[in-house]
Amino acid sequence: MIWRLVVLGGVCVCLLAAEGKSRGGRTVTFRRTQRDESQGQVRARPRRETSGSSGTSKxxxxxxxxxxxxxxxxxxxxxxxDNTHETGFNGDDGSYVILTWVGDGTGVILVLSTISTPLDSFLEGGSSRLYRSTDYGKSFHxxxxxxxxxxxxxxxxxSVGPGSSVILTADTAVVDNPGGIIFTSTDAGATFKFIxxxxxxxxxxxxxxxxxxxxVALSIDGGLWLSLDFGAKWTKVHDGVHSFxxxxxxxxxxxxxRVDTVEADERGDLVLKRTKDLGKTFTTxxxxxxxxxxxxxxLFFSVMEDSRSPRVMYFSSDQGDTFSRALLPSASTEQFYSILDGDExxxxxxVDNPGDTYFGTMYTSDDRGILFSKSLERHLFDGHRKSDFTNITSLRGVYLTNKLDKDGRIRSVISFNRGGMWRQLNKPENVDCTEQTKNCNLHIHGEHSRNNRIVPMLALSEPTAIGLVIAHGTVGDSLSSSQHPDxxxxxxGGYNWRGTLRGPHHYSILDSGGLIVAVEAQREGQVKTIKFSTDEGQCWKSYNFTEQPFFFAGLASEPGTxxxxxxxxxFRPEEDGQPMWVAVTIDFQSLITRECNDQDYEEWLAHSIEGEDxxxxxxxxxxxxxxxxxxxxxxxxxxxxxxxSKKQSPCLCTREDYLCDYGYYRHVNTSECVRQPNAANKTLEICLNGEEDELLTAGYRKVPSDKCEGGFTPQHAVQTVIRPCGVKPSPGPPARSSSPETHFDTPRERLVLILVCAGAGVIVLVAIISALLAVKRVVYRNRTPAYRFSNLRIQDDENGMTADLESATSSNGTVCQPDSDDDLIE
Known part of the structure; x- marks a missing residue:
């Protein structure tokens, strides 16, 4: 017997799994398959199975x-x-419940309960009941x-959209209709329109x-449809569409x-198009x-330049008007690329390492999304192609992730300057490690741990709760799967930490950080207690919100915190074997009644060190x-x-506000960027947007989004000489190559080839000129791989191996694209 539940409500991002065990020895698994925080949605699927044990070690x-x-x-x-309200929703075997918040500050929650029927049933898929609350879940109708x-x-x-818009999609696949059915609402579900x-x-x-x-909608036959009046009228704008x-x-x-049918093509043989006038005209x-x-x-896209070569990545920062190939190490078909996060x-x-290594290298781009700098080596990416990379949204520039070190241990690292430098997390102030612990640091559980059901949810932060971060972790030399995560x-914002709750919990941030709530993740038993804190987790109080415990499925709070x-x-299992779905809403506003005044706030300098003047x-x-x-x-x-509210003031520039430009590297134990050995001059040429940029540089390039003023200034300002190079990648389709392009690594290799093939003095002269021109385009090597901008090749000095410099880049998002290449977006 399978029980399924989907809850849509605003607590934690992309919840995947948490387990529980009933008193009868049957394991209950809650699968949360989707969460869209921007829409205030959480999805969860509890599945009940008969089992003799929970299947987990102590x-x-x-x-x-x-x-x-x-x-x-x-x-x-x-x-x-007096301000806790419990609502029960009668279910049946196979019921599926969805909860979603609608609008910002409306207090409206919609609950959809569906009962599926077998495929051979005469019913049209099942039946549904829709409930609505206008008082933040205290009562439903x-x-x-x-x-x-x-x-x-x-x-x-x-599906919940901007404002108070809602779309419900009916399942009519078993009905001989020309199309599907939707119900639309623009007033948070007060009324619906049949379409x-x-x-x-x-x-x-x-x-x-x-x-x-x-x-915009995609039909099952590959048609791209557009509506400009919230679904009342639809127009087909293109056929044979795969993604948009x-x-x-x-x-x-x-x-x-190419032939406007989905079945007639293969991935890698598609055409990327754009319309900027809502389907009237198109540009390839x-x-x-x-x-x-x-x-x-x-805008980024991967290109199959030849069926026998790996994919290549291109980027555009002007909506596809111009684009350039990203300069990054190549990846074979066994590897993949993934964009972790991005903004303007x-x-x-x-970039994944070859083989099943579970790690790769993280890069950060310039403001054009083309030139990439190495940010972190041995970045963890587990076998499910899930990354522990997390944007700490409560403080600017902070990112958290895990790496797989050479000793096989997972360790957490944090960056406070957008990936410019990473370091381990400090030991929590109220935790002491044993003398046997070599290195005592905090390590944070991420997607890798959640996939393995070690923790129920990921690190949580909110832009309105400045500096506040809540996360599961272990303290020691590395991340431990044999210890209870606390x-x-x-x-x-991640500089200093303290232990606050023992064991795994589900948690949520309310009142812009003024209130934190948490429910213990019970593997054996049911829940009835919620914990809350008004001082960012320093002290906690507990409240029993029900007399009848139930199996936990999720926390649901209004988006925006x-x-x-x-x-x-x-849900509670009933005597007749059917589940009773339960929602208990607790109104903490009745408990914390005083409005904050000016004396309740303080001025806090972010990223500062206490006592440093x-x-x-x-x-x-x-x-x-x-x-x-x-x-x-x-x-x-x-x-x-x-x-x-915040005050900003610019800082004087230092070398730390600059990256080393291409052809330069940061000298050991200094912040100075020095020219790589054997560089003949300061001229570097790269082909961007169909033009050859000859960059005359002092070796420094300001970090993207850095806003420093005055102070350190490179001796020579960057000068750019523009001249045409190759075929301009215009909005039209490029010519297709019938054979792989041949590249040669060095000017010497080109010279030798021409000498052997020609055997004539005139040709030798041409070869020498060609070699000299190629010298200008080489970024010379030191110990690290060097990028040759002219032919996009990379060579490793230590082993002499050469590989094509292929694709590049890939949030969130944390961002989920509707049709994502498995190698690009997870």
């Missing part, structure tokens, strides 16, 4: 730490009792009649970033086959592509940022109107 405990526990007063207990009790599909039945589509959906409808009236993505403005990109950007994506301000200034990209909190209501979701203290990426944030000892409400 874990040991790490170093002990003390944390503050405070009892609830009788008054506090009564207030919470059955509004199934508003959608005519239509069966809403499970896979992507509920018969002229096509059947292949994937969820995609909203425009800013205008919810603009919708909105760009800046109303730019819409899509990949399609490139042919022979395998996949593409859009992140930050960058730069990209983070992982919960650690940082209040300064400004609300003070949280719903605990789960220097001009550079707090300078990161060229600026100092002083935030106004809530004092830990203040017990009050930030409220819905709270906005983050």
């Amino acid at each position: 874990l040991s405990h790490g170093p002990a730490f003390t944390s503050c526990r405070l009892p609830l007063t009788p008054t506090e207990h009564k207030v919470l009792d 059955d509004i199934s009649q508003r959608i005519n009790n239509t069966f809403i599909r499970e896979e992507f039945g509920v 018969q589509l002229p096509f059947h959906l292949a994937q969820p409808i995609t909203y425009h970033f800013l205008n919810h009236d603009y919708l 993505s909105w760009g800046a403005g109303v730019n819409l990109f899509f990949s399609c086959s 950007i490139h042919e022979d592509i395998f996949s593409f994506g859009y992140i930050g301000a960058f 200034d730069m990209l983070f990209m992982h 919960v650690f909190v940082s209040s300064d 400004k609300a003070m209501n949280v719903s605990v979701w789960g 220097s001009e550079r203290n707090g300078c990161i990426l060229g600026i100092k940022e002083t935030y106004r944030r809530l004092k830990k000892q203040s017990v009050c409400r930030n409220g819905k109107s709270f906005v983050v």
